[in-house]
Amino acid sequence: MKATQRLDKLLAHTGWGTRSEIKKLVKRGAVLVNGTVVKDSGLQIDPQKDKIRVDGEPVEYKEFIYIMMNKPQGVISATEDVRERTVLDLLGPEVGHFRVFPAGRLDKDTEGLLLLTNDGKLAHNLLSPRKHVPKTYYAEVEGKVTEEDVEAFKRGVRLDDGYVTLPGELVILDVKDGERPLSKIELTIREGKFHQVKRMFQAVDKLVVYLQRISMGTLRLDHHLPLGGYRELTEDELKGLKDGTL
Template structure:
């Protein structure tokens, strides 16, 4: 029991032992004072201080990643997206599925389901990812056509075809273009490098979808929530 509850973030084994001795843990309505008792987390009804414990093997989180935070599990200098998680969710040891640059915001999936993460990131699957971007420079039809054929990056790599849509333009000191871009791969700094290849600079970047899963726009930057069953099905349909 202490292993099940510990994995769910309800406390250390020492803390759970104390709670059990205090009579705060029940299994199927019966007080269990031995925190090492055997339980079936999928069948038994476990409660702590009257709160039902729901066990699950995997966790699936949608985060609206804020700027200035790394899409990594740990870093010596900067905060990572895992630092934004509550203790109970961090106990599942989720990791980000793919990466968003430090200054990029938007949809980030975190899970401990390695099989799903592998499928979503597999180059063979070509799972589409859509971004909104603000670009310095006048993005036009020639860029749309270039992206549709694939552009050569600074290291000589030729990207797969991508769908570029110009949403609007405005004039400040320079022309600013607002665009959406859907790519089906995930090379290092790919969106920024694609625009660099056509002589333009991305100044703001936000991912809004991954496969059929879209960012919940009501989710503030830096916040997250668990995926709904419907969203999980949408994610699976993308594979």
């Protein structure tokens, strides 16, 4: 990041409007830098040192932002789509101007942990196949999940296209017997093939009927977040993610 940048660019980045709107703010004396009214919207300022206020409100500059979302069903993990609602449509204006994108994807009918950021380097490290960052899912599965399935997942299973997965860690939480058995499980995988969890269970003749991602690397879903809710990562959460992808 450059040590200094234009005032209007910084204010646009922090959500104060377009360049032309910011020019109007400056013209009417609404912008102060270090306590002095500014008359030039192109003024070079240091965001780490200079104190900026707009209409009396302090401006907090961030180069990067990291958002944890509890993704609901029915929205897609994309930045834009002409037909479907995207996860970006769930964001308010306080973060929308940062131009974040999903670090990875969840299927339209899958819920749970999704990281949104504008930090391309971190996103790349999280998603790099060479890093093998673990992702854990909670799932409800039609059929009786057995210890044989646990062993099969541990070895890696052959998907419908012939690909053999890396070993997965399958934990059986509960099995409800009956005419239509239902199993509750957690599964940790270290890759991200298309519909991978669903296809792994298809490989052992079972059907995933509910899927939720609960962790990615060291980052765990905040269960206080309602579906569609989001918040910024804490410093400890961000440090854990970065340390885990070095």
